[in-house]
Amino acid sequence: MEKEEGASSTHVLVLPFPAQGHMNPLFQFSNRLVSKGLKVTLATTIFIAKTMKSHPGSLIVDPISDGFDDGGWAVAEDMNIYKERFEAVGSRTLAELVEKYSHDCPVKCLIYDSHIPWALDVAKKLGIVGASFFTQSCAVDLIYYNVSRGLLSTPVQGPTVTIPGLPLLEVNDLPSFVYYALGSYATHLSSVLSQFSNFEKADWLLVNTFDKLEDEVVQWMSKKWRIKTIGPTVPSMYLDKRMEGNTDYGINLFHLDTDPFVKWLNTKETSSVVYVSFGSLAELGEEQMEELAWGLKNSNSYFLWVVRASEETKLPSKFVEETSEKGMVVTWCPQLEVLAHRAVGCFMTHCGWNSTLEALSLGVPMVAMPQWTDQTTNGKFVVDIWEVGLRARVDEKGIVRREDIELCIKEVMEGDKGKEIKRNVKKWKELAKEAVDEGGSSDKNIEDFIAGLVCD
CATH class of the missing domain: 3.40.50.2000 (Glycogen Phosphorylase B;)
Structure with missing residues (x-):
C-alpha cells in the first residue's frame, strides 16, 4: 500500500x-x-x-x-x-x-x-x-x-x-x-x-x-x-x-469462544441460516422476546441467535431445548465472522450503523427490526432507499408479532422479493469494496x- x-x-x-x-x-x-x-x-x-x-x-x-x-x-x-x-x-x-x-x-x-x-x-x-x-x-x-x-x-x-x-x-x-x-x-x-x-x-x-x-x-x-x-x-x-x-477490529471487550458456533455453521447448507443479533445495548421486553422466539421457530429456518447473558431469562421456558435441532443460542459471537460465513442467508438486525455497514459490505440481506436511537432511520434506508431488506412492523402495542417475523424471514430467504433484495445487496457489497x-x-x-x- x-x-x-x-x-x-x-x-x-x-x-x-x-x-x-x-x-x-x-x-x-x-x-x-x-x-x-x-x-x-x-x-x-x-x-x-x-x-x-x-x-x-x-x-x-x-x-x-x-x-x-x-x-x-x-x-x-x-x-x-x-x-x-x-x-x-x-x-x-x-x-x-x-x-x-x-x-x-x-x-x-x-x-x-x-x-x-x-x-x-x-x-x-x-x-x-x-x-x-x-x-x-x-x-x-x-x-x-x-x-x-x-x-x-x-x-x-x-x-x-x-x-x-x-x-x-x-x-x-x-x-x-x-x-x-x-x-x-x-x-x-x-x-x-x-x-x-x-x-x-x-x-x-x-x-x-x-x-x-x-x-x-x-x-x-x-x-x-x-x-x-x-x-x-x-x-x-x-x-x-x-x-x-x-x-x-483489534479490540474486544467480550470473551469469545468461536469453536462451537463455527462447527455448527459448517454443518449447514449455503444461505440456510438466519443470524439474529440486536447489538450490545438494545434490550427487548419479555413479550417481544417470546414473539421473536416463536417467529424464528415457525419460520422453520436454521437460526443462530445472540442473546446476551443478561437477557437469557426472557427466553420462553424450554425454548432452547425445543429448538435445538434448528437453532443455536449464544451469548456472543464475532459478528463479522458470522456474516461472512457461507451458511448465513439473512441477518435479523436492530439496524445499528456498524451492523448495517457490515451486512452491506458482506452482502447479507436483512430483516430490519430497529429498536431505538438512529436505528429507525437506518432501517428506513435499508428497506426503502437501498432495498436490501424487509421491515418487521410493530403493532399498536409496539410489538413485532411472530407472524410478521415468520413472514419476513421466509420472504427474504425464499420469496421473490428476497431474490430482488439479494441482487441489490450484491451491488452494494461491490460498491463498498470499490470505495x-x-x-x-x-x-x-x-x-x-x-x-x-x-x-x-
Whole structure:
C-alpha cells in the first residue's frame, strides 16, 4: 500500500468514546492510517485499557482517565454524570498525554469521537489539528444537526418531515430521540446534540460512510463543511484485502469462544441460516422476546441467535431445548465472522450503523427490526432507499408479532422479493469494496486527509 511521503513522522492521537460500537469503526480507521505510514496512538480510557480482551495490533495504546478508572461509564449514576466527569478529568489527562509526546514525536492531529466535543477545545488550546469522527450515518448526523440549530422542532409533529439532502421521511423514520423526545429520550437527545456544539470549528469532519451509499446527503453536507467520508470501516480482509491479517477490529471487550458456533455453521447448507443479533445495548421486553422466539421457530429456518447473558431469562421456558435441532443460542459471537460465513442467508438486525455497514459490505440481506436511537432511520434506508431488506412492523402495542417475523424471514430467504433484495445487496457489497479499494472514493479521502496533515 502506497505511503504518503513524510507520513512516518506524522503522529496522530485517536480518542474514541469508550463503548464497543464507537470504538470499532475508529480503531479500524486507525489501522488504515497506520497502513499508510502514520504513527497512531489510541487514547483509550484506563478502564477500557484494563478490560481489553485483545490488543489492537500495531497501534500504540496510551490511556487517559475518565474519572471512573475502575468501572467506566457503567458505574456512573447516569450518562450525564459520566460525561461531565469525563470532560473534567479527560480534558486534563488528554492534554497531559499530548504534552508527554511533545519532545520525541509531537502529536500533529487529534481525531476524536464526535460525542466528545470538548476534545476539540483541548486540540485548539495545544495548537494541533482537530478532526471530529462521526460514527453514525450522514443522514442521521444531518437530522441531529437540524434539531441542534432549531430547524426541526421536537417532539416532531407528523406525519412527514422534509429536510434538504434527505428523502421524505415519516415521523417514525427519524431517530427515536427526535420523534419522541420525552422523558429519558430528551436527556439522550441533549447528549447527541452536543456533537454539534463546536463541530464547525473542527479542521475536518470524518464520517463512517461512503459517497455512493449516501450520495445526496454527502453532496449537501460537503457544500457546507470540510467533510470526508472514510468508510465503511470494516476490516480490510473482508473488503479490499490490502491489509494482510486485518480480520477484526483489534479490540474486544467480550470473551469469545468461536469453536462451537463455527462447527455448527459448517454443518449447514449455503444461505440456510438466519443470524439474529440486536447489538450490545438494545434490550427487548419479555413479550417481544417470546414473539421473536416463536417467529424464528415457525419460520422453520436454521437460526443462530445472540442473546446476551443478561437477557437469557426472557427466553420462553424450554425454548432452547425445543429448538435445538434448528437453532443455536449464544451469548456472543464475532459478528463479522458470522456474516461472512457461507451458511448465513439473512441477518435479523436492530439496524445499528456498524451492523448495517457490515451486512452491506458482506452482502447479507436483512430483516430490519430497529429498536431505538438512529436505528429507525437506518432501517428506513435499508428497506426503502437501498432495498436490501424487509421491515418487521410493530403493532399498536409496539410489538413485532411472530407472524410478521415468520413472514419476513421466509420472504427474504425464499420469496421473490428476497431474490430482488439479494441482487441489490450484491451491488452494494461491490460498491463498498470499490470505495476502499486503492483510488476509491473513501481511500482517496483518507489520502487527502493524510496529505493535509503532512503538508500542514
